[in-house]
Amino acid sequence: MISVPDSSMSAIDDAVRAAMSKLACRALPRGASALALIDAATRAAAGGKRFRPALVVAAFEAFGGDADSTPGLWDVAAAFELLHTAFVIHDDLIDRDTERRGEPNVGGTFRARARAHGIDEPEAGRIGDAAAVLAGDILLYEATRLVAMADVPAAVRSALFSLLDDAVLVSALGELADVEQAMTPDEPDTAHLLSTAHDKTAVYSFCAPLAAGAALAGADEGDRALLIAAGADLGLAFQLVDDLIGTFGDEKQAGRISGADLREAKRTPLIALARDSAAWPQVSTALALAPTGPVAIQAAQRELDASGARERLVTLIGHTLGSVRRRIAELPDPPRTLIEDITTAIEGRIP
């Protein structure tokens, strides 16, 4: 979605690895379980696309930042990866998922480890849950301390913490809303689903990394505010495109079976839009059958398409990205081009 030089991606990886290695060294004298916890957390933090750190670095470079004279850059970038990893670990716990990308996650690893030590269910599950709670806590703390101790001027640290404050609080509240909306007997309306989609992702994945990179490069408050506003729209659009991919994307694009969101009966803004359409009775019947198999998923995809909900969501994404383009007209270049490129990349993912 954004292109960052290989040398920068290596520097990000190095900073993530350095933080995790230090944790492993400190855990080492505390026994096998301690080391296994840091090891599981390290694996959770490895292999991602480093999307958020890359945004930090891209914004930093777009605002003319000089990496050689900003030693704190890589720690701040790495902090966003560890923050993301902490959220992923705690989200998996909340969703009762024991795998991620086909591999056991932190909870799954410790559950299997407990079983191997002769511990039965449900105790093994409780140990898995404990490991997930604690690994997430360690990474959330580590992300925050990386920013706190990054070698940056006091004013920049203060700006970074304003961003982190929102990244943590808004994401946590968005996650809570997401869980509640999945389980409430009343069907949540489109407006609530949209605000939850924003809160869960936009602030910590777009607004905060972009504005953090800008702050590190010395961008003024006005430009940072523009980035935060643009990031809110980018994050919402990104999430809505993700919903489209989870519903209509093919296996290759979705990275899982086509229509996985339909199989899981996820309550997305797309479904809420269909509910507002005249075709809801047919859609509703098709959705109820979708979890039964691939043929029923295809039927639900057709009905959602025919209801006009897909088109309405694409229009909404278009409006949201249009708002990004209007906002950034005031930004200087190259930051404007950076945001324009991200906007185009999100548009290009629409299935």
Added chain:
Amino acid sequence: MISVPDSSMSAIDDAVRAAMSKLACRALPRGASALALIDAATRAAAGGKRFRPALVVAAFEAFGGDADSTPGLWDVAAAFELLHTAFVIHDDLIDRDTERRGEPNVGGTFRARARAHGIDEPEAGRIGDAAAVLAGDILLYEATRLVAMADVPAAVRSALFSLLDDAVLVSALGELADVEQAMTPDEPDTAHLLSTAHDKTAVYSFCAPLAAGAALAGADEGDRALLIAAGADLGLAFQLVDDLIGTFGDEKQAGRISGADLREAKRTPLIALARDSAAWPQVSTALALAPTGPVAIQAAQRELDASGARERLVTLIGHTLGSVRRRIAELPDPPRTLIEDITTAIEGRIP
């Protein structure tokens, strides 16, 4: 256990309240659930004895710190209360507890709230768990950011983060060990139980608050290292006395039924010491019956006493506190008197 002027206790309360009020203001526009989460977290952070912040302030004053010229003091003190609250919320989640001090905790509050909104079990339980994960995350972050943004010199902030690093990592690893030891088929040995007792509590409750107060007052590294070493012994002794109270203390001292640890069949160092005694067959039989009622609990108390385990644990506590007294001989006064007073207070709690 320690006496801190009322005005200091008020200042600590004010700092905790200020942090939670700011969170509530920021959550307000995000709806009823968001506000309910901060409200539940605020109640979790209220009403405690403020033991850790009081240690920060007592150490600060003992080292001649001047509160008027150290504006960051109260935020750092409050941070230790929020860190403690975050740990308590996540410990309750791990232990599947939905109450604390007879009131619904964060998870219990959200479980009840979900039921009131027509959500059945187990979904209500999952919402309760999500709320506990997220409230703990918010408080853990808030504690860390309070220290990061406290108005203190850079060298002091760096010293504070070294302490927090250990407080978070060692406590998390201690909690993991505690959960695993409670569930493993093999009975854990005394050495492991003692190191877990230390790790779970000593660093974040004694070492870090004492050394943080000293660092804020400008104490040198040698004195801070002495406090950390003394804190490790104080914390272990405190935890062992707590085990004695949970086993032998009367209802008034324990704040719950006498012998509650026996009813819950907790694996404590006391039990491990009894296992090493010749009387273990009798103790073991009595312990197996203890969960059945008060008469069986009394019988288990008698057998534990007769096995010599109680006396051996009291001796161990005496050695541990003796080691504190030896260590602090090198400390200047009044810090030495402060630690001496804490040592005496812990000794005085032995039932």
